[in-house]
Amino acid sequence: MAALTQSLTFTGQRVVSRAQQAPKRASVTTKAALKHADELLETATKMTQPGKGILAMDESNATCGSRLEGVGVENIEENRRRYRELLITTPNLGEHIGGAILFEETLYQSCADGTSFVDALNAQGIYPGIKVDKGLRPLANTNESWCQGLDDLADRAAAYYEQGARFCKWRSVVSIPDGPTRTAVTDCAYGLARYAAIVQNAGLVPIVEPEILLDGEHGIDETFEVASWVWAETFKYLADNNVSFERMLLKPSMVGPGADCPTRNTAEEVADYTLRMLNSRVPPATAGIMFLSGGLSELDSTLYLNAMNQSPNPWHVSFSYARALQNTVLKTWAGDDAKKDEAQAILARRAKENGQAQLGKFVAGDVSDSESESTYQKNYVY
Numbered sequence: 001m002a003a004l005t006q007s008l009t010f011t012g013q014r015v016v017s018r019a020q021q022a023p024k025r026a027s028v029t030t031k032a033a034l035k036h037a038d039e040l041l042e043t044a045t046k047m048t049q050p051g052k053g054i055l056a057m058d059e060s061n062a063t064c065g066s067r068l069e070g071v072g073v074e075n076i077e078e079n080r081r082r083y084r085e086l087l088i089t090t091p092n093l094g095e096h097i098g099g100a101i102l103f104e105e106t107l108y109q110s111c112a113d114g115t116s117f118v119d120a121l122n123a124q125g126i127y128p129g130i131k132v133d134k135g136l137r138p139l140a141n142t143n144e145s146w147c148q149g150l151d152d153l154a155d156r157a158a159a160y161y162e163q164g165a166r167f168c169k170w171r172s173v174v175s176i177p178d179g180p181t182r183t184a185v186t187d188c189a190y191g192l193a194r195y196a197a198i199v200q201n202a203g204l205v206p207i208v209e210p211e212i213l214l215d216g217e218h219g220i221d222e223t224f225e226v227a228s229w230v231w232a233e234t235f236k237y238l239a240d241n242n243v244s245f246e247r248m249l250l251k252p253s254m255v256g257p258g259a260d261c262p263t264r265n266t267a268e269e270v271a272d273y274t275l276r277m278l279n280s281r282v283p284p285a286t287a288g289i290m291f292l293s294g295g296l297s298e299l300d301s302t303l304y305l306n307a308m309n310q311s312p313n314p315w316h317v318s319f320s321y322a323r324a325l326q327n328t329v330l331k332t333w334a335g336d337d338a339k340k341d342e343a344q345a346i347l348a349r350r351a352k353e354n355g356q357a358q359l360g361k362f363v364a365g366d367v368s369d370s371e372s373e374s375t376y377q378k379n380y381v382y
């Protein structure tokens with residue numbers, strides 16, 4: 001090998017060999033280099049068992065609060081705690097839910113009987129997760145945004161692991177009507193990759209979520225182009241940052257028309273576009289594709305997931321829904337603990353139906369008005 005790195009002489013000129021010219025590269029992360037490699041793989045594998053998905057319940061205090069206020073419940077810490085206790089203590093929730101994403105406040109809360117939420121989740125076989133991004137900020141000179149939270153992430157990730165979290169989520173967004181600009185796409189992709197590398201190092205399985213917002217009049221073809229661009233950039237930076245694909249989960253938006261597009265597409269068309277986009281961008285080694293619901297109705301989110309699982313694909317294609325799992329549950333409870341059992345039964349059924357959709361075996365039965373109404377809100381902030 002020494003010969004390769006020596007200066008060579010050619011027609012009297014000093015020629016520098018390629019090995020000497022090459023910039024210093026970071027070596028690719030090997031299993032041995034990743035401190036929590038085995039645990040990360042176990043977490044990712046157990047969360048993606050057949051028929052399982054994720055319950056997203058990581059709304060910020062402001063967003064959770066506006067949902068609570070929407071059903072007449074005051075936005076105070078105790079009411080957020082009561083509502084979240086109802087969700088995580090739903091009997092047999094672990095049959096179809098492999099992980100629950102919590103907001104920071106929730107990770108440190110306990111049930112009324114003193115059991116910590118972390119213990120209550122573990123007792124159901126559900127991994128506790130945590131939203132670690134610090135939200136969106138306006139991107140100068142555009143109507144787009146960038147996502148903050150990298151600065152102290154290594155320290156926070158270590159503390160969340162200590163508290164019992166084993167996976168986490170970072171949600172960045174890309175908006176179609178006002179762009180997207182290259183700056184917004186690069187910020188989104190680079191931020192997600194840095195985040196994923198940092199948290200894997202701390203023992204947390206990253207959920208990588210570049211949400212393509214539903215807002216706009218664009219058609220499905222435009223969404224397809226933007227999603228393909230965003231995922232290409234994201235995987236470039238994930239690879240540059242040596243993120244282990246086997247130890248991460250993706251949380252994409254489904255590829256569909258904008259909320260104000262007059263042309264609507266069928267579940268089969270959405271599934272076809274989404275899978276074509278993913279097949280051209282996502283390595284098969286990726287542990288799981290856990291879709292967000294993004295404003296779809298509860299029923300549509302299940303139908304679309306079911307359509308995607310009609311033909312074989314290399315991944316675990318599943319759900320990580322918030323609105324599409326919680327919408328009717330919250331309206332049913334509305335702060336009244338006499339309705340708790342009824343609300344929990346709805347959550348258990350919605351989890352089961354999405355678990356069936358993960359297997360491509362969902363058949364819609366009777367559906368309430370609430371479950372077929374859109375959960376879309378313009379300019380939604382998580």
Ligand code: 13P
Pocket residue numbers: 056057058101169171209292293294295320321322323324382
């Ligand atoms: P929705 O399913 O409500 O779109 O939630 C998205 C999300 O990012 C939750 O983690």
